[in-house]
Structures are given as structure tokens and as C-alpha cells.
Amino acid sequence: MSDTSLPHAMGNTPLPTLPSPEPDAIRLIQAMLDQRPLPADLQARLADTAAMAERREREAVQRLNDWPALARYRAANAAVRNPDVVMIGDSITEIWQIAMPEMFGGAIVNRGIAGQTSPQILLRFMADVVDLRPRRVHILCGTNDIAGNTGPTVPEDYQRNVRAMADLAMRNGIEPLLASIPPASAIFWQPDARPLEWIPHLNDWLRTFCATRSLRYVDYHAALTDGAGALQERFSADGVHVTRSAYRVMARLLAEACADGSASARPAGSGSPSTG
Known part of the structure; x- marks a missing residue:
């Protein structure tokens, strides 16, 4: 699995900076921080199989291209x-x-x-x-x-x-x-x-x-x-x-x-x- 739009050899262009946690992730974190139940809409999105598969794909591409996440910060x-x-x-x-x-x-x-x-x-x-x-x-x-x-x-x-x-x-x-x-x-x-x-x-x-x-x-x-x-x-x-x-x-x-x-x-x- 790879993203062919990204170079896989040494060059002078660094990988793009990775984004901060997504809004849904921040809402989940905020609920956990205060031990509150998750809102129903957030529960539904987190349980959506297509969305889960998309998140796993993004994570796999990120690990392939930048395993230590040097681009994050x-x-x-x-x-x-x-x-x-x-x-x-x-x-x-x-x-x-x-x-x-x-x-x-x-x-x-x-x-x-x-x-x-x-x-x-x-x-x-x-x-x-x-x-x-x-x-x-x-x-x-x-x-x-x-x-x-x-x-x-x-x-x-x-x-x-x-x-x-x-x-x-x-x-x-x-x-x-x-x-x-x-x-x-x-x-x-x-x-x-x-x-x-x-x-x-x-x-x-x-x-x-x-x-x-x-x-x-x-x-x-x-x-x-x-x-x-x-x-x-x-x-x-x-x-x-x-x-x-x-x-x-x-x-x-x-x-x-x-x-x-x-x-x-x-x-x-x-x-x-x-x-x-």
C-alpha cells in the first residue's frame, strides 16, 4: 500500500506537515477528559465502517511515508x-x-x-x-x-x-x-x-x-x-x-x-x- 503522489526517494522537498487531531478526535478527547458520554452523532461517525476504513488507510500511508512522524511538527x-x-x-x-x-x-x-x-x-x-x-x-x-x-x-x-x-x-x-x-x-x-x-x-x-x-x-x-x-x-x-x-x-x-x-x-x- 502506498501513495504514488508522494516521492519515495531522497530529495529536497520535505513531506507536508501533518495536521493536528481532527475535529471528531478532539470532541472524543474532550468527552474523555471530563468523563462525559459521547454525543450520538460522534458515536455514529466513529462506528461507521467506511470512515473507519478510510482512517486506517490514511494511517497506513502515513506510516509508510513518515514512520516517526517527523513532518508532524x-x-x-x-x-x-x-x-x-x-x-x-x-x-x-x-x-x-x-x-x-x-x-x-x-x-x-x-x-x-x-x-x-x-x-x-x-x-x-x-x-x-x-x-x-x-x-x-x-x-x-x-x-x-x-x-x-x-x-x-x-x-x-x-x-x-x-x-x-x-x-x-x-x-x-x-x-x-x-x-x-x-x-x-x-x-x-x-x-x-x-x-x-x-x-x-x-x-x-x-x-x-x-x-x-x-x-x-x-x-x-x-x-x-x-x-x-x-x-x-x-x-x-x-x-x-x-x-x-x-x-x-x-x-x-x-x-x-x-x-x-x-x-x-x-x-x-x-x-x-x-x-x-
Whole structure:
């Protein structure tokens, strides 16, 4: 499957910038953020088989032509320099801007893309983080690795990808803030996934990695869990994505991490941070 209107060899013309979430997707997200029922017209469109097939086709063409989605933020990146924080990750990060638009602007830049796994995020890390010259980068990913969104994986691959992102950041004078993977007892689009096993395992690794590198670890999991590994009911509509109230808790934890002596976490010799 391919789109013959697009070139498939190296050239000087980049792929067109990908659009933001479609209006129906934003309406769905807004309902989930507030744990409201979906409007009837939206339910009907989401269930329409022809529309579903068209969405799958678009997604397949996008993956073929731009697997890491380097084109998604190309135009936006050209207008950004020296923010305080770039937040990179998957849907939890992307939806954060819809949940709390007032939080984002010149100082905090959102570079989340729904559905992405750590190898995709790593591939766009230079374009979407390093080239923007932020003071800090907030890295939050892992749920989609556990789900196998881009194919079967092993924990060591996730760990290498996160380690590579942290190393890229530090070598370029950017302080990494590594976030825990939020709780989930099941992943609704992948019934075979085992988040209750793998989320604690990967979060333990993230915590240890941060301790050995003197990096900041932002523990959203502890604040959002019901104690049994799932999200608290008030914090999620589907067991994976979080509500507006959860984002407010996460925003407080992030602000504390940024304010709590974060400059001391910068390793010696990593270069001078850019200021926003």
C-alpha cells in the first residue's frame, strides 16, 4: 500500500506537515477528559465502517511515508527557539495540551504524538527537542511499547531508547526529566498486553536510571494509581488515558520537579543551558 503522489526517494522537498487531531478526535478527547458520554452523532461517525476504513488507510500511508512522524511538527518547530521545557511523548503528552491549553506557549512546548512508541520518539528527538534548544525536556512514553503498537518489543529496547534520549539531551546541555509510565491494568486496544507486569518493571528501571545519572524522576504513577496498578476511576474514562483532573495533578508534580533544584541535576560538562 502506498501513495504514488508522494516521492519515495531522497530529495529536497520535505513531506507536508501533518495536521493536528481532527475535529471528531478532539470532541472524543474532550468527552474523555471530563468523563462525559459521547454525543450520538460522534458515536455514529466513529462506528461507521467506511470512515473507519478510510482512517486506517490514511494511517497506513502515513506510516509508510513518515514512520516517526517527523513532518508532524516541522512547521511549528521553525517558529520555536529556546523554550524552558519541551514535552515529548505519546498521547498522554499530546492530549495534555487539549486538557490544559493555558499551560503551553512560549515557555512550555508540546511535542506529543498519540500512539507512538519509544523508537519513533527517539527518531524525532533531534528535530523536535534538541534543535529547539530548550532548557529541559520532559520524556514520557512506554504504554505503547508495552502494547506493541509498532511491533513486538522487549524491555531492553525500551530502556536503550530512553537512555539514548537522555544522553542526547545531556550532550546538548538539556536537562532530562524522566516521567513514570502512568498506571493501567489493561490496554483496551491490545488484550494480550500485560501492563500490570511491565509498567512496574519499567518504572523501577526508570527510577534506578535517574538515580544513577542524578536525573529528575517525575512519579505520576504513584499519584494516579488506585493501589492495585490501575488508574483511579476519577482519573480515567478508558483505563489508559487520563482525565482533566489527573492532568492537574500531573502539572503540579511537573512544576515541583522543575522548581526543585533541577539545575543540580545537570551533569558536569553537559554545556550551558539555553534560557527561555
